[in-house]
Amino acid sequence: MNGDDISRLQLKRLKAQVKHAYDNVRMYRDRMDKAGIKVDDIRKLEDISKIPFTKKDDLRDHYPYGILAVPIENVMRLHASSGTTGIPTVVSYTRHDLDTWSDLMARCYSCAGVTPSDIVQNAYGYGLFTGGLGFHMGAERLGALVLPTATGNTKRQIKMMRDMRTTVLCCTPSYSLYLIEALQEEKVDPSELDLRIGMFGAEPWSDETRLHIQDSLGIRAQDLYGMSELYGPGVAAECPEQNGLHIWSDEFLVETIDPDTGEVLSPGEKGEVVFTMLTREAMPLLRYRTRDLAVIEYEKCACGRSHPRIMRIKGRSDDMLIVGGVNVFPSQIEDILVGIEELGEQYQIVLETDRLDHLYVKVEVSPKYWKKVDMKELSSKVVSTLQASLTLRAKVELLEPGVIPRTEGKAKRVIDLRKKI
């Protein structure tokens, strides 16, 4: 579809979805009534800005069954978010919702270059977390062969990968880094494997990490975005251009806003990403604030797709650390660390306070440089590079390769030991 056809479809679906939410969910009805908005006031796409935002707390306030717009007997499944930032959020699906989600994930695979002849090893966590089943259903919908290895048991992952001739690996970027080390330990040369594409998402990762994964495994490492509130993985995915993630705009209407004022930003401005789901039955979400910060690119992509692209997600607004009054995003620290050749990929940020806040950056030295460089010199290089960019003095601890605990799911990079007042 070209941009105009997509907009027409979006408007038709938006009108129907606003009506569905208004008619069937008390929260939306109360809010729209209070704001003086009627369903019929939505006449063009821009009218969406009249509708109040929906936030994560709205879902928590409706625990356990969420913002249900259908009778419970029409609900086929529940999932819950991993709760990285607090109490889990429960989300619900009708048959239509599961079907749409499978289609969206199949489109992500296909967009990344995966075909029905591929053998897909799915090392995301199965269970309440949406990763496992989302990647599973999408690969089945595409018609690929799926190996539901789930997380953990890295030796068995490697054995399956080799014996079954896996061509596509699905896992978090952090787990793929761990797998690269495990392959070295097991003395498996990645060139013996048939891997060609990695479907990596669920957490932020940098371009340098991508290059490292691509070089080490001899694959194309593709980024994929989603969140449990918006079905799960499958909201947006990279095409082989690797220049932004295409948002499936026939299902998701995207906006960016100023996270402090809620004001809608112009295309190209960095802000909090807000999604309206266009056909969700069980749990309609109107103007859902993701708290993720990014830039949306509306220019047509070199691959020919007209779906807008979410440029790399630079962290979430609630990720921001305030250290002695200075705002710092963990992704900023990561960007600096990966730019220093002598360092490895694993790091941790620890915050402590006595009367002043202290920022500790613990980072592994790359195995190639361990015991080969002057640690004092390297350490002061890291300190001054961090200081130049963060305007903040961090204490740096250089660690032996392998000592930071590896993860099977999302990495926990920040340890905040400051007492919350």
Ligand code: ADP
């Ligand atoms: P939570 O972690 O909040 O419990 P989810 O497991 O649904 O819930 O995680 C969704 C969040 O994960 C997103 O809001 C986003 O911050 C992050 N995320 C998912 N995919 C990506 C990606 N490709 N790049 C960066 N961040 C991502």
Ligand code: ZN
């Ligand atoms: Zn593209």
